[in-house]
Amino acid sequence: MLDVTVIEDPEAAAVSLDPVRARLLAELAGAPASAAMLAGRVGLPRQKVNYHLKALERHGLVELAGERRKGNVTERLMRATAASYVISPAALPAVQPDPDRFRDQFSARWLLALGARLVRDVGMLISGAATARKRLATYALDGEVRFASAADRAAFVQELTAGVSALIRKYDAPDEDGGRDHRIVVAVHPTVKDESRSPVEDQPTLGS
Template sequence: MLEVGVIEESGAAEVALDPIRARLLALLAEPHSATSLAALLGLPRQKVNYHLKTLEAHGLVELVEERRKGNVTERVLRAAAASFVISPAALAAVAPDPARSPDKLSARWLLAIAARLVKEVGALITGAARAGKPVATFALDGTVRFASAADRAAFAQELAAAVAGLVSRYHDERAEGGRDHRVIVAIHPSLRPDGMHTMDAAAARPGVDVQIETEHRPETKES
């Protein structure tokens, strides 16, 4: 089972978003039969079996084993992944495009960048799985608390300068056989654990948050 499955087809996305099928996928993190799932959900086995066949047809669940019980063969299934993410490729006609409005101080531009990240990395994961090879990626995730908006703006400027310096040092336009890598660095307010995400005045000021994007990044091999 994969840790994260990428849904790239619109039909599969539609299937996965059905409330009953979404619950089935969650339960199928562990192997189950239609009978055991029906008992857990309080639904007729025939109805559960119908949904399972639909999920299986779209590659979202997979057969683990078949058990013979008298004159009946019980099929035991498991989700193809522990969790799923829907790629913007599934909504290609309306997928966000960062090039349409490249305002680097816009939260919506950051969202478009994030959507493209999901789309591109999802496609890389799918291709790498078929080829039986790892994907070369690297990511950092952390939290910094700023005392003031001025400190946050200064941090963003220093970060931009540091990234630009690294890119300038390692980018080699003349490297034969080299491969371009995308670099994305973003800063945004953290969500509060209590679910209250009201924006304070400092966080809402134009120019406080900065997103830096370039077309290259150092390659770090990580499966």
């Protein structure tokens, strides 16, 4: 079972968003189970659960984990193909965000568009790497910092921009035939922790 996988197909996305099927996915991410076992957990007849499982299986969201005999019946034990799922913007191709339509480093909506493109692109790369049976070269850095003031945050962003830009100038080799292009995305946003406190509290208005 994969830790996380990206859903790119529109029909698969629709199937996963059904409340009953989403519940079944959550149950099967924990451990394999049969339709009869799941029926008691979700409060539905076994036949209805089996119908939903077949829909999930058709779209690659669940798979056969094994079989077992129970009396005169052979039960199929199903499991989720991943512990969690992300729906790619590729599932809505006509309206997926395009960060190239506008650029605003201080816009939360532009950050959202960048994040959406990241999900789409990495999902496609994972699919391609799996087909080619090759490893995908990626890197991610995640951390938290508490700024004493809005001024410190602005200074941090300025130094971060200068530092990353210097690294790009140092290592960029646009004329190297054997090279490969890589996209760099750096984001800074308030940490979401306490719902009782607004994430925009004490922050200057930078964009939306």
